Amino acid sequence: MNTNVMSALAEPNRMQIVELLRENPLTVGEIADSLQLRQPQASKHLRVLSEAGLIEVQAVANRRICKLRPDPFKELDTWLESYRHMWEERYDRLDDYLLELQSQELDKEK
Amino acid sequence: MNTNVMSALAEPNRMQIVELLRENPLTVGEIADSLQLRQPQASKHLRVLSEAGLIEVQAVANRRICKLRPDPFKELDTWLESYRHMWEERYDRLDDYLLELQSQELDKEK
DNA sequence: CCTAAATATCCCTTTACAGGAATATTCACC
DNA sequence: GGTGAATATTCCTGTAAAGGGATATTTAGG
Numbered sequence A, B: 001m002n003t004n005v006m007s008a009l010a011e012p013n014r015m016q017i018v019e020l021l022r023e024n025p026l027t028v029g030e031i032a033d034s035l036q037l038r039q040p041q042a043s044k045h046l047r048v049l050s051e052a053g054l055i056e057v058q059a060v061a062n063r064r065i066c067k068l069r070p071d072p073f074k075e076l077d078t079w080l081e082s083y084r085h086m087w088e089e090r091y092d093r094l095d096d097y098l099l100e101l102q103s104q105e106l107d108k109e110k
Numbered sequence C: 001c002c003t004a005a006a007t008a009t010c011c012c013t014t015t016a017c018a019g020g021a022a023t024a025t026t027c028a029c030c
Numbered sequence D: 001g002g003t004g005a006a007t008a009t010t011c012c013t014g015t016a017a018a019g020g021g022a023t024a025t026t027t028a029g030g
Helices: A005-012 A013-023 A030-035 A039-051 A071-079 A096-109 B003-010 B012-021 B028-034 B039-051 B070-081 B092-107
Strands: A054-060 A061-069 B055-060 B063-068
Touching: A005 A013, A005 A039, A005 A071, A005 B012, A013 A030, A013 A061, A013 B003, A030 A039, A030 A061, A039 A054, A039 A061, A039 B003, A071 B070, A096 B070, B003 B012, B003 B039, B003 B070, B012 B028, B012 B039, B012 B055, B012 B063, B012 B092, B028 B039, B028 B063, B039 B055
Parallel strands: none
Antiparallel strands: A054 A061, B055 B063
């Protein structure tokens, strides 16, 4: 899985930006206002989100409209797919593992 | 969404540990070997994963068996749910937003 | 008890990154 | 062309976190 996406989302302000943009696209200024960020910090966070492919930015006059890109979310969803069996089926291979460890011990006896 | 989980997964080695543990539980030493990590670094990464709730550790003699916990993955899945409409339905409210911006302009005219 | 294996912790150094403040850039509009 | 609004960029500083190395801790086994 792409850790760039993860680190982009690991910063609380950026996570909030993403959750804001879930509703609808917003300009840089609107984002800064909503989250009580200074404009330069908002711009910096948006750049990180953009480089991670999480948002795309469209210039309209002297504003930039930011909107989410579906791709990284799709990828996250696909990635999660391989973990879903953990809770969808019974999944606790710990017992098996303990047995396996034990048999390794037996092997060493020889 | 919990950014602790995100930052835990943002570190490439920890992401690899998680993907390793998807297969089956493993001891600290096995993880270190698999990923060519020195044992102290492996322990440190595992502590971070543990504090984020991503793994649980069970002591068996002088080994620690690490296994994934489903909860954070479930939460991630739930969180993703609210983004799924982006690709499952047609979702491009940019046009709407541009119209909205325009009408704000018109308001200013007065 | 003593030893070796498995693991955790500590200290140190380096690096990445977030925030603050100032400044540069771009654009619409008069 | 000059002005102000929206945004980007730069520089600086502090801090958190990762890796390396050494050491402490726990446990089984002789």
